[in-house]
Amino acid sequence: MKVRVEVGLKQGVLDPEAVTIERSLLHLGFEGVSGLRKTRIFTFELATSDRAAAESQVRAMCEKLLVNPVIESYGFKVEE
Amino acid sequence: MRAAVVTFPGANRDRDLVRAFRATGFSEVHLVWHADAELPPADVVGIPGGFSYGDYLRCGAIAARSPIMRAVADFANAGGYVLGVCNGFQILCEAGMLPGALVRNVGLRFICRPAALTVARGGTAFTAGLADGERIMISTAHGDGNYTADEDTLDRLEGEGRVLFRYVENPNGSVRDIAGITDASGRVLGLMPHPECHVDPRTGHTGGRTIFESLLQTVGRG
Numbered sequence: 001m002k003v004r005v006e007v008g009l010k011q012g013v014l015d016p017e018a019v020t021i022e023r024s025l026l027h028l029g030f031e032g033v034s035g036l037r038k039t040r041i042f043t044f045e046l047a048t049s050d051r052a053a054a055e056s057q058v059r060a061m062c063e064k065l066l067v068n069p070v071i072e073s074y075g076f077k078v079e080e
Numbered sequence: 081m082r083a084a085v086v087t088f089p090g091a092n093r094d095r096d097l098v099r100a101f102r103a104t105g106f107s108e109v110h111l112v113w114h115a116d117a118e119l120p121p122a123d124v125v126g127i128p129g130g131f132s133y134g135d136y137l138r139c140g141a142i143a144a145r146s147p148i149m150r151a152v153a154d155f156a157n158a159g160g161y162v163l164g165v166c167n168g169f170q171i172l173c174e175a176g177m178l179p180g181a182l183v184r185n186v187g188l189r190f191i192c193r194p195a196a197l198t199v200a201r202g203g204t205a206f207t208a209g210l211a212d213g214e215r216i217m218i219s220t221a222h223g224d225g226n227y228t229a230d231e232d233t234l235d236r237l238e239g240e241g242r243v244l245f246r247y248v249e250n251p252n253g254s255v256r257d258i259a260g261i262t263d264a265s266g267r268v269l270g271l272m273p274h275p276e277c278h279v280d281p282r283t284g285h286t287g288g289r290t291i292f293e294s295l296l297q298t299v300g301r302g
Contacts, residue, residue, distance in 0.1 A: 009183075013228060016186045016253070065145060068138055068174065070181040071228060 001046045001054045005066055005076040008039035013071045042066060046078075054078045081299050082108040084122035086152070088143045089114065091130035091167065093276065100276035101126065104292035114146040122160070123299040125152055129166030129221070129274060139182065139224045140170030149175050161205060161295060162268040166222055169260075169270030178263055178270045179237070180229030182222075186253030190223040194285065195273055196248040197259050201241050204262070206269045208294035216287030218273040220251060225272040227254035227261075237261055245271060 009015045015038060022036035048054050058076050067074045083101040087094045094111060101109045101124070110120045114132075119125060132143035143149070149171070156162050156177060164172040172178045185191060194217050202210040210216070229237070234256055237243050245260035252272075260271035275288025 013183065014186070014226075014253070016184050016188055016226075020188060065137070065141065068141070068181055070173070070179075071183060 001048060001051070002079045003042075003044050003046050003054065003058055003076060004079075005042040005058065005062060005074060006039050007042070007062075007067050007072050007074045008037050009071055010073045051078060081106050081124070081296055082110075082120075082122045083124045083126060084110045084112050084119050085126040085128055086112050086114060086148050087128070088130070088132035088146065088171075090132045090134050091128045091143075093129035093165065093167075093274065094126075096274070096276045097126040097128045097163075097165065100279045100288065100292055103279045104289060105296050106292075112148060114143065114148050117147045117151060119148070119151045119155055122155070124161045124163060124295055125155055127152070127162065127164035127168030127171050128276075129168055132167055132171065135224070138170075138174065140167055140172075140174040143167075143171045144174035144176075153177060156263070156265070156268050160267065161299060163206070163291075163295065164268070164270045165274055165276060166225070166272055169272055170224065172268060172270045177268055178261060179233050180227055180261070182224050182272070183226045183228055184224050185222070185226050185251070190221075191225070191251050192221045193219065193251075195220045195251055195259075197245045197273065197287075198248055200243045200246050204241075204244060204266055204294075205298040206260075206262070206291055206294050207244055208297050209290040210294070215248065216290070217278070217285040218275055218287050219277045219285075220273045222252070222272060225252040225254065227252075227258045227272070229255065234258075240264065242266070244269065245273075 199210045199214045246257040278288035
């Protein structure tokens with residue numbers, strides 16, 4: 001299975017880096033940019049053919065290590 | 081009194097913490113390797129500053145999941161005192177031993193300069209020798225010292241008197257100027273600036289000394 005996990009700061013948690021990137025885009029003349037978020041994507045292979053098992057394993061990985069639930073939210077996709 | 085300081089790969093302030101414990105009267109101070117599953121007999125455990133695991137993933141994230149941290153959590157639950165400084169504060173948050181998280185400084189810069197702190201609550205295990213409102217000068221050295229937590233958590237921290245130190249001039253964007261908090265038991269302190277830098281008059285300030293002496297007094301009382 002191919003796994004793709006995307007992790008980003010929750011809405012409401014200030015990301016000074018994202019703010020700076022957004023401001024930089026505006027300075028370059030790209031008008032109308034707002035709400036820029038910076039996220040992180042993890043991709044990996046998981047040796048199982050059982051989708052439900054893969055999903056529960058990925059969820060556990062997120063909760064145990066990949067995500068800090070205090071400040072981050074996540075989503076993931078599992079594909080053959 | 082005995083202290084143990086944990087060394088993680090990438091920690092660079094572990095020896096400073098050892099020196100500070102020794103200089104303030106702790107008679108036995110041990111360094112413990114992160115891969116160990118057990119702590120030596122100790123009254124206080126120090127989680128040092130630095131860049132454990134190169135700050136990979138999130139600051140403190142990997143170190144928080146190392147074998148020794150399970151022993152540190154057990155130690156705290158059994159009544160032990162834990163002092164986490166800088167990266168140590170980040171590790172304690174990542175390990176779930178302290179609430180909230182430390183994120184990138186507002187302004188994005190690594191900040192390395194002395195900061196004046198206000199003692200938000202004196203007379204605790206870590207501030208026995210300090211009075212409410214007293215000011216101490218301690219150096220900061222961090223890129224991710226911006227403390228954040230949800231409003232309910234912050235209200236609870238303040239209501240329970242768990243905010244021990246605040247910045248006089250907030251250098252990093254921390255909510256409510258928070259520089260140091262304890263867990264619900266009051267025995268686990270996370271502090272962003274480095275008290276271990278300031279136990280010797282040769283460093284210019286000795287503002288950190290009282291924190292170690294308070295701990296010594298606290299554990300000495302039993």
